Amino acid sequence: MNRTIDRLKLIFLGLFAVMSAGVFVYHVGWVWPGQKCEEAGDWWDWRSRTCAHPILISDITGRVIKDNATREAAEAQAAKAREGAAQSDLTRPAAK
Template sequence: MNRFLTARRIGGLFFGLFALLMVGLFIVQRFYVEPEDACVKSGRWWYAEGRTCVQPIYLPDITGRAEGVSRAEASAQQNRELVAIEDRLKREREARAAAILRDRKAYEAKLPEV
């Protein structure tokens, strides 16, 4: 009787399967794991969904606030600036209204009485 799965064939199949799995493991390591590790080691961010390495953008470059200033401090400073601007605009409106009132009285004083 001639058997298909002899000890030599089974050994060859296991060796072939092992070799195929090892090659697959090295391919996964080389093309899937190593790019992420290299990206993280270089200080950049690994974007897993797109499998890309991206450079993080420094937040003060976007917001324009000074380095080391917290968001709360920057917000408080901007609020103080806005209050100062609103106060200046209020004084300008009051000065304009007073000038209009002064000019109106001067104009009414020049009108002849009827």
């Protein structure tokens, strides 16, 4: 019976070490970069681990917004989207 207890002890110790390493890798690879990205006001995609900065459609298409009021409205909407993402982070429960 003594060998069985020693063997079980080693199995549980090994499982604990593997699971602890897995949690550490998860935090280093996904959680901490995501927190850093969202603190900067950018968007974090956990599937591809990409930190993206929101940009205006006119910047992508190359179209020039000729009306200043329309440009200001588009910039205000982009700022509001960034602020909304930051606010949703505040309402999310804090990770321990």
